[in-house]
Amino acid sequence: MISIYKKELWSYFTTFTGYAFLGFFVLITGYFFAAQNLASYSANYNDVLVSTMIMFLILVPVLTMRSFAEESRQKTDQLLLTSPVSINAVVIGKFLAAVTLYLIGILITAIFPLILSKYGNVDTSATVCCFIGYFLMGSCLISVGIYISVLTDNQIVAAAGTFCVLFLLLMMDNIASSAPITRKASLVFAAVIAVAIAGTVYTGTKSLAASGIFALLGAAVIGLCYIIKPELFDGLIINSLGWLSVLSRFENFYLGVFGISDVVYYMTFSGVFLFLTANSIEKRRWS
Amino acid sequence: MIEVSGLTKIYGSHAAVDHINFTVNDGEIVGFLGPNGAGKTTTMNMMTGFISSTEGSVKINGFDILDEPEQAKKQLGYLPDVPPLYGDMRVTEYLDFVCDIKGVPKAKRPEMLKYIMETVKITDHSHRIVKNLSKGYRQRVGLAQAMVGFPKVLILDEPTVGLDPKQIIEMRDVIRALGKRHTVILSSHILGEVSAVCDRIIIINKGKIVADAPAERLTEGTGHTNQLVRVDCTREKAEETIKNIPLIKEYSINEKDGELEISLSGEEDIRAAVSKAFAKADIPVLMLKPAALTLEEIFLKIISGESPEITVGAENKTTAEKTEEQAEKATEEETEK
Numbered sequence: 001m002i003s004i005y006k007k008e009l010w011s012y013f014t015t016f017t018g019y020a021f022l023g024f025f026v027l028i029t030g031y032f033f034a035a036q037n038l039a040s041y042s043a044n045y046n047d048v049l050v051s052t053m054i055m056f057l058i059l060v061p062v063l064t065m066r067s068f069a070e071e072s073r074q075k076t077d078q079l080l081l082t083s084p085v086s087i088n089a090v091v092i093g094k095f096l097a098a099v100t101l102y103l104i105g106i107l108i109t110a111i112f113p114l115i116l117s118k119y120g121n122v123d124t125s126a127t128v129c130c131f132i133g134y135f136l137m138g139s140c141l142i143s144v145g146i147y148i149s150v151l152t153d154n155q156i157v158a159a160a161g162t163f164c165v166l167f168l169l170l171m172m173d174n175i176a177s178s179a180p181i182t183r184k185a186s187l188v189f190a191a192v193i194a195v196a197i198a199g200t201v202y203t204g205t206k207s208l209a210a211s212g213i214f215a216l217l218g219a220a221v222i223g224l225c226y227i228i229k230p231e232l233f234d235g236l237i238i239n240s241l242g243w244l245s246v247l248s249r250f251e252n253f254y255l256g257v258f259g260i261s262d263v264v265y266y267m268t269f270s271g272v273f274l275f276l277t278a279n280s281i282e283k284r285r286w287s
Numbered sequence: 288m289i290e291v292s293g294l295t296k297i298y299g300s301h302a303a304v305d306h307i308n309f310t311v312n313d314g315e316i317v318g319f320l321g322p323n324g325a326g327k328t329t330t331m332n333m334m335t336g337f338i339s340s341t342e343g344s345v346k347i348n349g350f351d352i353l354d355e356p357e358q359a360k361k362q363l364g365y366l367p368d369v370p371p372l373y374g375d376m377r378v379t380e381y382l383d384f385v386c387d388i389k390g391v392p393k394a395k396r397p398e399m400l401k402y403i404m405e406t407v408k409i410t411d412h413s414h415r416i417v418k419n420l421s422k423g424y425r426q427r428v429g430l431a432q433a434m435v436g437f438p439k440v441l442i443l444d445e446p447t448v449g450l451d452p453k454q455i456i457e458m459r460d461v462i463r464a465l466g467k468r469h470t471v472i473l474s475s476h477i478l479g480e481v482s483a484v485c486d487r488i489i490i491i492n493k494g495k496i497v498a499d500a501p502a503e504r505l506t507e508g509t510g511h512t513n514q515l516v517r518v519d520c521t522r523e524k525a526e527e528t529i530k531n532i533p534l535i536k537e538y539s540i541n542e543k544d545g546e547l548e549i550s551l552s553g554e555e556d557i558r559a560a561v562s563k564a565f566a567k568a569d570i571p572v573l574m575l576k577p578a579a580l581t582l583e584e585i586f587l588k589i590i591s592g593e594s595p596e597i598t599v600g601a602e603n604k605t606t607a608e609k610t611e612e613q614a615e616k617a618t619e620e621e622t623e624k
Contacts, residue, residue: 004388007387010380011373014376015375074371074372074374075369075371076371076372076373077371078332078337078367078369079365079371079385079432080388081336081337082360082363082365082367083360084356084357084358084361084388085388086356285338285339286338286339
């Protein structure tokens with residue numbers, strides 16, 4: 001894992017990617033710092049962090065588009081997969097290298113609140129808390145980018161795909177807020193999810209019986225819930241999307257509330273996408 | 288030692304590799320021969336654990352590639368059909384990275400890399416960036432990568448493809464030298480290629496093993512029964528002489544630079560009969576050499592059952608492409624020089 005990590009980090013700094021990422025990161029953060037803190041006499045650095053999130057749409061694809069797409073284009077995945085390193089080690093090594101670069105960016109821009117604290121009242125604990133959330137959220141988005149990179153051997157496709165998915169993820173709250181809140185709509189939503197789960201099971205196992213069981217199970221759970229606790233279905237779409245939303249989890253950190261459940265959520269989120277990445281490499285071997 | 292048993296890969300409804308069995312002992316150099324699309328690369332990819340098999344098992348020195356992948360992969364060096372190189376790295380950086388992922392201790396590296404780079408002759412280019420190297424040198428860096436850590440087993444997928452004749456000969460020498468230290472399996476679609484370096488040849492066609500025999504066994508016989516003769520006389524005289532040799536079944540005559548080039552083939556060793564006949568007719572024989580044997584001819588020979596000692600599978604022949612034959616001839620001419 002360490003060898004992969006070292007190589008990835010090395011390649012960020014020998015190609016233009018690492019410098020482009022850091023340069024852009026510091027530039028955008030610097031701009032928002034100047035506009036929202038210096039020009040408007042505010043000592044709240046958390047606002048800057050929230051504003052800069054839009055740049056993830058561009059920066060995360062830049063960081064992750066190469067990661068697996070380039071390996072399979074250059075056929076170097078053959079080297080990695082026939083060497084005595086496990087697939088998980090390769091995935092984690094690549095993820096950690098990207099996260100390290102992101103962390104370097106964060107550390108550089110951490111100068112800004114330090115400057116602020118010289119001249120104004122910066123709420124240190126809230127800022128640190130917000131930085132932690134900012135780091136965790138960025139890591140999640142990186143894990144998504146790495147997953148998308150493994151699905152294609154074309155960097156551009158990987159970048160565009162990552163952009164679209166991140167856009168949806170960051171817009172999730174907006175989309176959810178306009179969703180219908182009636183029980184009927186919620187029922188349909190739950191049914192769609194049950195069908196999707198059954199479909200995933202079918203593509204994974206190619207067994208009609210297994211997916212049938214999952215579909216029946218889903219229907220049973222939905223039915224039971226509807227009979228026992230129908231108020232659960234009021235605004236189910238908004239609630240579940242909000243629960244899943246990467247952005248809404250960030251609000252606690254923004255307010256300076258450090259919640260273990262949010263940390264666990266972000267780490268699980270990254271973990272799931274890294275697992276999916278390893279899984280799809282493994283699946284490619286078996287197809 | 289490599290044990291392959293019942294190895295199968297099925298893509299959809301098409302069996303790319305179909306129940307292949309063979310064992311390679313320590314220190315053997317085995318050639319994997321077959322036309323394009325015969326399943327050579329798929330087999331090698333399964334043996335190295337890059338893809339998984341649908342059925343069957345591969346054991347490298349007793350470690351199953353699917354059950355104990357890390358142990359098995361430690362015994363392996365693999366040069367895939369496209370060398371897996373990072374274009375942005377320098378040769379030394381790349382080899383150092385390979386040492387890293389193969390877990391070669393830092394103390395051993397300088398000596399090992401020096402030896403490897405000398406063996407594949409890239410020492411002079413060790414500071415160049417990989418993407419600027421020519422195809423031949425990339426192939427060598429790929430081979431160097433496979434040698435890192437001195438694995439017991441080397442699997443080389445078409446190691447000489449795309450190289451010029453001089454490089455092919457150098458590559459053959461390298462592989463022959465490697466055979467002293469490693470067990471080597473290499474694949475090719477050119478017979479001359481494998482018979483030049485291998486002790487044993489496994490012929491594969493349409494995913495099945497068609498023949499598995501020592502290299503001499505496959506090339507002998509036919510070499511004696513097909514001869515190319517150059518004589519200095521008129522066409523009529525030559526034809527008359529040939530017709531008097533009872534062993535000759537087929538012949539063709541070409542005129543070249545005022546001499547006649549005759550290719551002869553018979554059912555058994557015709558050399559003595561041919562030379563005697565021309566001597567008797569007082570025709571000077573300027574050259575007598577075995578006619579080049581192509582993969583196509585070997586296939587025909589095996590399928591028609593002329594070599595009963597060779598394991599024969601029931602398969603149809605496949606015609607090797609003409610370009611391949613030409614390439615083979617080119618390399619052979621080069622060897623003669």
